[in-house]
Amino acid sequence: MAPTPVTDRGFGPARHAELALLLEVAGTPKPGNVDRRHDLPDLHFEHFLTGAVGSAEGLSLAESGAPVGTAFETAVAGMSRQGGGNTQFGCLLLLVPLVEAAAAGELSPNGAADVAEATTIDDAVNFYRAFEHVDVAVGDAPDAAADLDVRRGGDAEPALRDRGYTLYDVMELSADRDANAREWTGGFARTFRAADAIRADDGPVTDRVARAFLDLLAEEPDTLVVTTHGESVARDVMARAADASTLAEAGELAADFVADGINPGTTADIVCAATFVALERGVPL
Amino acid sequence: MAPTPVTDRGFGPARHAELALLLEVAGTPKPGNVDRRHDLPDLHFEHFLTGAVGSAEGLSLAESGAPVGTAFETAVAGMSRQGGGNTQFGCLLLLVPLVEAAAAGELSPNGAADVAEATTIDDAVNFYRAFEHVDVAVGDAPDAAADLDVRRGGDAEPALRDRGYTLYDVMELSADRDANAREWTGGFARTFRAADAIRADDGPVTDRVARAFLDLLAEEPDTLVVTTHGESVARDVMARAADASTLAEAGELAADFVADGINPGTTADIVCAATFVALERGVPL
Numbered sequence: 001m002a003p004t005p006v007t008d009r010g011f012g013p014a015r016h017a018e019l020a021l022l023l024e025v026a027g028t029p030k031p032g033n034v035d036r037r038h039d040l041p042d043l044h045f046e047h048f049l050t051g052a053v054g055s056a057e058g059l060s061l062a063e064s065g066a067p068v069g070t071a072f073e074t075a076v077a078g079m080s081r082q083g084g085g086n087t088q089f090g091c092l093l094l095l096v097p098l099v100e101a102a103a104a105g106e107l108s109p110n111g112a113a114d115v116a117e118a119t120t121i122d123d124a125v126n127f128y129r130a131f132e133h134v135d136v137a138v139g140d141a142p143d144a145a146a147d148l149d150v151r152r153g154g155d156a157e158p159a160l161r162d163r164g165y166t167l168y169d170v171m172e173l174s175a176d177r178d179a180n181a182r183e184w185t186g187g188f189a190r191t192f193r194a195a196d197a198i199r200a201d202d203g204p205v206t207d208r209v210a211r212a213f214l215d216l217l218a219e220e221p222d223t224l225v226v227t228t229h230g231e232s233v234a235r236d237v238m239a240r241a242a243d244a245s246t247l248a249e250a251g252e253l254a255a256d257f258v259a260d261g262i263n264p265g266t267t268a269d270i271v272c273a274a275t276f277v278a279l280e281r282g283v284p285l
Numbered sequence: 286m287a288p289t290p291v292t293d294r295g296f297g298p299a300r301h302a303e304l305a306l307l308l309e310v311a312g313t314p315k316p317g318n319v320d321r322r323h324d325l326p327d328l329h330f331e332h333f334l335t336g337a338v339g340s341a342e343g344l345s346l347a348e349s350g351a352p353v354g355t356a357f358e359t360a361v362a363g364m365s366r367q368g369g370g371n372t373q374f375g376c377l378l379l380l381v382p383l384v385e386a387a388a389a390g391e392l393s394p395n396g397a398a399d400v401a402e403a404t405t406i407d408d409a410v411n412f413y414r415a416f417e418h419v420d421v422a423v424g425d426a427p428d429a430a431a432d433l434d435v436r437r438g439g440d441a442e443p444a445l446r447d448r449g450y451t452l453y454d455v456m457e458l459s460a461d462r463d464a465n466a467r468e469w470t471g472g473f474a475r476t477f478r479a480a481d482a483i484r485a486d487d488g489p490v491t492d493r494v495a496r497a498f499l500d501l502l503a504e505e506p507d508t509l510v511v512t513t514h515g516e517s518v519a520r521d522v523m524a525r526a527a528d529a530s531t532l533a534e535a536g537e538l539a540a541d542f543v544a545d546g547i548n549p550g551t552t553a554d555i556v557c558a559a560t561f562v563a564l565e566r567g568v569p570l
Contacts (some may be wrong), residue, residue: 019334022338026334050294065491081295
């Protein structure tokens, strides 16, 4: 006899966040991304498992109320101790404020927005430092903000302090072109909506994750695809995701996207954050 | 450019043990077991991911030197908070003393034997209590030891105290018919040997894990297969594992074993423990 699925695991937010990292990468097919059934040439499933375990210390700091920037940089440093490179930078950027909101008993769009808006200049500095641990694909900074290019890492500290930019301000700077920054400045709207979809869906959590990914991918251009392949390819990816109405059709897309080097990583970040919210609010597993 | 694999992750023993739980279940094909590419009807990959994260608190207790029985019972309780049932009871039974040995700087056959031999009656009681958290497939206890049947859970406490049995003594009682108990009473011999094989092997860790599994399966009858299908089926499984000389051939075996309900879970436990030792001693990832 099969045991009954468990909805309340008694996990704290940090453990749920770690589990969300694992369930996100286990969800298959997520076309173009590493998942349980797909590796990329230099980025493998086991790198994500290792990245998730390595993130745990930083996630635990977030649960205990450490500053967002400190928790995030610690999580990224731990995540980076594997040979795949950037596995979950974007996931962690969304998870850390959500874990802080959950630990404060305020896991809601307003609660998450409060955490984001309360960030400081020090949080911004630690966010920049996190880029020193791992190579993250980002677009060029606007000319007016060249001294705030994230690729400068901790060297951007004087510019941040001169301008008095908090981490929230930094996110506002790129919210027009970065879907994760838009989550930060918009009360994590897509995250919470996708979490509701995951909870309302049926079947194994990993299938729910895959369907949520497909829906999000059809909804907006993926930021990482825009960065690496341009806006028109990202629009084409959206249209093709919209045409895939089943996980089987998504599986065919997966083969095409991997062949074309199309990796919708930002959409995976949002699915990961949504999985966290769904776990916190209750999803049987 | 692919980043360089990382051999020293700066993880403590508890995190390496959690990662070993994840890499073990990711290793594919492991014929008859759940792995990255195989589910069983009521036992899915995501149950193992959840079990691994749930085990972390108990593993962390082991790292901090808590009594073996306390750390084990806590790990099993956390592991059990998912709907698949028993995912990693046997893995944890091997991992907990190995984590304690590693935390003491003595991760060797002698160091692990010292931890096992130093266990107390309280450790035995907590081991029995762990059976209350999850349904574990075990053989019948000998008539002479009916009051020590593990299925009695904490009710066996008076019998344990009357006889003055430590957890090591309990393992000695079943060492002739249980491969995990034999690891406990024999300096974890197969675990350390398989760890050497994993480290000496080439390629992704998950492939190394799968090859180590196949070698161990060919070497001795799997205890869980003996318990559920009898000795002669277990001998047949050994012979068929010995005939599979590649992972592709092991993949064909996987389909056959799943169809026949053959689940060599004890061999997976030893591979998990070996993966932990390999991670501690250094394996690139």
